[in-house]
Amino acid sequence: MTREMTGAEMVxxxxxxxxxxxxxxxxxGAVLPIYDEIFQQEKVRHILVRHEQGAGHAAEGYARSTxxxxxxxxxxxxxxxxxxTPLTDxxxxxxxxxxxxxxxxxxxxxxxxxxxxxxxxxxxxCTKHNWLVKRIEDLPRILHExxxxxxxxxxxxxxxxxxxxxxxxxxxYTGPKNVVHKTYRPKVKGDxxxxxxxxxxxxxxxxxxxxxxxxxxxxxPAASQLLRELVRLTGFPITSTLMGLGAFPASDRQWLGxxxxxxxxxxxxxxxxxxxxxxxxxxxxxxxxxxxDAFSPNSKKIHIDxxxxxxxxxxxxxxxxxxxxxxxxxxxxxxxxxxxxxxDRKAQERWWSEIDGWRAKKSLAYQRxxxxxxxxxxxxxxxxxxxxxxxxxxTEVGQHQMWAAxxxxxxxxxxxxxxxxxxxxxxxxxxxxxxxxxxxxxxxxDIAGDASVLMTMQEMSTAAQYDLPIKxxxxxxxxxxxxxxxxxxxxxNRLSHSYTEALPDFVKLADAYGCHGIRCEKPDELDxxxxxxxxxxxxxxxxxxxxxxxxxxxxxxxxxxxNEMLLGEEVTDEDLxxxxxxxxxxxx
Amino acid sequence: xxxxxxEKKSPMRAPDPSEKHTLSVVVDNEPGVLARVIGLFSGRxxxxxxxxxxxxxxxxxxxxxxxxxxxxxxxxxxxKSQLAxxxxxxxxxxxxxxGAAIERELALVKLIGRGEARVEALRLAQAFAVKTVDATxxxxxxxxxxxTDEIDRFIDLMAALGKVEVSRTGIAAIARGAEGL
Ligand SMILES: Cc1cc2nc3c(=O)[nH]c(=O)nc-3n(C[C@H](O)[C@H](O)[C@H](O)COP(=O)(O)OP(=O)(O)OC[C@H]3O[C@@H](n4cnc5c(N)ncnc54)[C@H](O)[C@@H]3O)c2cc1C
Ligand SMILES: Cc1ncc(C[n+]2csc(CCOP(=O)(O)OP(=O)(O)O)c2C)c(N)n1
Ligand SMILES: [Mg+2]
Numbered sequence: 001m002t003r004e005m006t007g008a009e010m011v012x013x014x015x016x017x018x019x020x021x022x023x024x025x026x027x028x029g030a031v032l033p034i035y036d037e038i039f040q041q042e043k044v045r046h047i048l049v050r051h052e053q054g055a056g057h058a059a060e061g062y063a064r065s066t067x068x069x070x071x072x073x074x075x076x077x078x079x080x081x082x083x084x085t086p087l088t089d090x091x092x093x094x095x096x097x098x099x100x101x102x103x104x105x106x107x108x109x110x111x112x113x114x115x116x117x118x119x120x121x122x123x124x125x126c127t128k129h130n131w132l133v134k135r136i137e138d139l140p141r142i143l144h145e146x147x148x149x150x151x152x153x154x155x156x157x158x159x160x161x162x163x164x165x166x167x168x169x170x171x172x173y174t175g176p177k178n179v180v181h182k183t184y185r186p187k188v189k190g191d192x193x194x195x196x197x198x199x200x201x202x203x204x205x206x207x208x209x210x211x212x213x214x215x216x217x218x219x220x221p222a223a224s225q226l227l228r229e230l231v232r233l234t235g236f237p238i239t240s241t242l243m244g245l246g247a248f249p250a251s252d253r254q255w256l257g258x259x260x261x262x263x264x265x266x267x268x269x270x271x272x273x274x275x276x277x278x279x280x281x282x283x284x285x286x287x288x289x290x291x292x293d294a295f296s297p298n299s300k301k302i303h304i305d306x307x308x309x310x311x312x313x314x315x316x317x318x319x320x321x322x323x324x325x326x327x328x329x330x331x332x333x334x335x336x337x338x339x340x341x342x343x344d345r346k347a348q349e350r351w352w353s354e355i356d357g358w359r360a361k362k363s364l365a366y367q368r369x370x371x372x373x374x375x376x377x378x379x380x381x382x383x384x385x386x387x388x389x390x391x392x393x394x395t396e397v398g399q400h401q402m403w404a405a406x407x408x409x410x411x412x413x414x415x416x417x418x419x420x421x422x423x424x425x426x427x428x429x430x431x432x433x434x435x436x437x438x439x440x441x442x443x444x445x446d447i448a449g450d451a452s453v454l455m456t457m458q459e460m461s462t463a464a465q466y467d468l469p470i471k472x473x474x475x476x477x478x479x480x481x482x483x484x485x486x487x488x489x490x491x492x493n494r495l496s497h498s499y500t501e502a503l504p505d506f507v508k509l510a511d512a513y514g515c516h517g518i519r520c521e522k523p524d525e526l527d528x529x530x531x532x533x534x535x536x537x538x539x540x541x542x543x544x545x546x547x548x549x550x551x552x553x554x555x556x557x558x559x560x561x562x563n564e565m566l567l568g569e570e571v572t573d574e575d576l577x578x579x580x581x582x583x584x585x586x587x588x
Numbered sequence: 589x590x591x592x593x594x595e596k597k598s599p600m601r602a603p604d605p606s607e608k609h610t611l612s613v614v615v616d617n618e619p620g621v622l623a624r625v626i627g628l629f630s631g632r633x634x635x636x637x638x639x640x641x642x643x644x645x646x647x648x649x650x651x652x653x654x655x656x657x658x659x660x661x662x663x664x665x666x667x668k669s670q671l672a673x674x675x676x677x678x679x680x681x682x683x684x685x686x687g688a689a690i691e692r693e694l695a696l697v698k699l700i701g702r703g704e705a706r707v708e709a710l711r712l713a714q715a716f717a718v719k720t721v722d723a724t725x726x727x728x729x730x731x732x733x734x735x736t737d738e739i740d741r742f743i744d745l746m747a748a749l750g751k752v753e754v755s756r757t758g759i760a761a762i763a764r765g766a767e768g769l
Contacts, residue, residue, distance in 0.1 A: 120620060121620075121623070124620065124623060124624060124627055125627055125631050128675070129674075129675040129676075132619065132620075134619075149675055154673075181675075182616060182678075183616055183675060183676055183677060183678050184675045307669075307673060308669040308672065308673070309666060309669035309670050309672075309673050311669070312662060312665055312666070313662075313666055316662065
């Protein structure tokens with residue numbers, strides 16, 4: 001399609017051409033022409049947030065729960081700087097996102113004009129790529145490239161910065177057909193000889209483990225299906241990072257639970273003691289490896305990743321396979337089948353019985369209490385009462401996030417939205433808004449912390465405006481629990497500024513926003529309160545009062561190896577005080 | 589261009605021995621591309637020993653950036669894959685891996701001085717096959733092209749003879765033989 005139109009029209013046309021149905025934004029002087037176009041059409045629905053950070057996280061939630069890119073529109077200057085946190089978040093977690101920012105007119109750039117900032121300069125390190133559009137002739141191409149770059153290869157956020165005069169200028173718009181990028185063409189098919197070598201290693205493994213991550217989710221639903229097929233064919237145990245939860249069903253016998261700093265005993269020891277590790281779309285993050293020289297010292301490592309820079313970054317691997325998870329797994333399944341591979345059954349049985357021994361430790365066990373709600377219990381009940389529902393879960397950042405990961409069991413991909421790499425408090429509430437918009441009939445719950453949720457609380461007003469019945473389930477311990485836990489471990493339990501002395505009354509706050517508030521303080525009232533939360537068809541703030549000083553276990557203290565975990569049931573105050581040595585203290 | 593970024597320190601890992609590598613990076617010459625490359629090095633704590641850049645194919649707007657960097661082998665691998673994933677990058681070639689590449693640098697060296705030192709300076713310039721591109725009663729400007737070490741030596745000698753001012757291009761490099769990038 002070729003047609004003459006203004007730059008502002010091109011923006012809206014390109015969004016429609018790329019199948020964008022929802023746009024998160026906030027207006028301002030430098031984007032008024034685009035807002036005027038939005039006003040005059042019905043193809044793209046605009047959601048007005050209360051802060052640009054909210055737009056960004058809502059777009060992330062939308063993207064992660066659909067596999068489609070999340071799209072935002074914000075103004076120049078403060079609009080652009082307010083979205084830097086979501087951009088960085090999306091870059092760390094490989095979330096496809098297209099952000100359009102307004103800019104001052106081209107002839108004013110560089111003059112410290114009103115609401116001018118160097119948007120491409122500021123966002124260069126926190127985007128996959130960005131563009132400043134200086135000529136109307138370039139605008140259609142750049143808009144199409146933006147979608148292509150955001151969604152192909154390792155997904156990520158991009159920014160298109162459009163000066164106001166360009167938005168008014170008329171030019172010729174061409175549709176997105178046959179956009180071939182000059183330089184960026186990521187490879188999706190894995191090298192067959194490397195895949196052969198991997199299958200060969202796997203066939204002879206005695207103590208194998210699958211270590212999977214967010215890349216499986218990025219790759220799409222087919223990747224999860226193929227992963228399930230391969231795991232069942234081989235009979236190997238499987239664990240996943242925080243970002244990969246749901247790619248493999250948590251109810252399956254081969255599932256070991258999440259690994260890493262707050263992962264299960266069995267997952268971490270299987271990683272430590274394995275002889276063949278099959279890493280699928282995960283990036284050997286420091287939350288996973290712990291002390292590098294103690295990380296899985298005796299294993300041969302296979303690594304499937306679409307981004308060559310993820311390979312051999314911190315951990316040296318033996319069989320690197322550059323490609324898309326679904327493409328590579330398809331070849332692996334085929335090769336495994338055609339060469340009639342069977343894993344060494346005897347060795348497998350021994351390996352599984354060792355794993356069952358670790359499982360018997362019940363590393364997620366905690367002391368139930370009758371008088372106060374334990375946070376773990378709250379998540380367990382939430383899970384039990386929603387498991388037969390069509391449910392999506394987002395989180396904020398802190399202890400509650402880890403308890404959500406440990407106790408909520410996911411059976412499907414794209415159901416779990418959390419800020420893993422950047423760890424952004426305030427992510428979950430706006431992300432829930434994005435998820436709810438993409439899945440109007442579904443139950444969307446943000447498992448929140450009392451401190452985190454205040455960072456983007458104003459978005460309750462957005463939820464109210466658009467009738468989005470999101471459920472904000474706050475595990476209210478009145479502390480920045482995760483910070484308090486580290487202060488207990490590292491700083492002699494001196495709780496410097498980790499207690500929130502003046503929390504708002506969340507029930508009244510809900511009321512003020514025109515939402516529904518619930519408070520629950522007793523374990524025996526919890527089920528009914530959760531029932532009420534589910535049945536109310538409005539946004540809910542649920543103030544779940546939980547034990548204030550509970551710690552999140554198991555935990556691998558910083559600077560320690562996988563075989564040096566702290567287990568909740570066994571740990572003493574003294575262990576806690578001595579858990580981290582001087583070298584470990586330098587790490588986060 | 590000479591820049592030093594502080595060596596990356598990790599408390600958990602003994603540093604592997606460092607290697608010096610010369611990388612050729614072919615990029616689309618779009619606005620900000622150099623900022624992307626430099627930002628990558630400073631943001632991730634990599635070293636830049638030398639960096640040169642210029643458009644090499646004007647019709648196609650393609651530039652070639654030559655970077656000399658030092659790091660442990662795993663870090664060098666990282667640098668290459670990080671560079672390769674920048675969207676406007678066409679190709680990254682490690683000239684050090686491909687066998688001894690041709691590396692040259694150009695320097696303009698101004699010597700300010702009078703008397704005997706001037707005679708000595710001219711004699712040295714001749715010995716180094718250096719061009720004299722400007723002369724006044726109190727100064728010379730020499731143009732020297734060669735390996736970085738050679739240029740360093742020449743500058744050291746000049747500095748012993750008077751006040752010296754130097755402008756250097758950084759290293760340009762190309763692989764030997766018929767194969768191209
Ligand atoms: C308080 C807190 C505590 C945490 N504790 C833990 C913990 O105990 N355990 C834990 O696991 N995490 C934990 N995290 C999260 C952690 O910080 C990392 O975000 C996470 O471990 C990274 O997950 P990942 O390796 O799956 O990588 P991701 O960040 O999801 O990266 C995905 C990888 O897959 C690749 N990829 C993308 N698309 C494709 C594709 N189509 N095909 C192939 N490859 C692809 C990418 O290149 C990348 O290398 C914690 C976070 C917080 C905030
Ligand atoms: C924006 C931001 N600032 C600071 C931090 C550091 N931080 C990590 S967890 C945490 C406390 C979170 O408290 P809360 O939301 O109450 O969760 P809890 O740990 O109590 O469950 C803080 C301050 C962060 N992750 N994000
Ligand atoms: Mg808290």
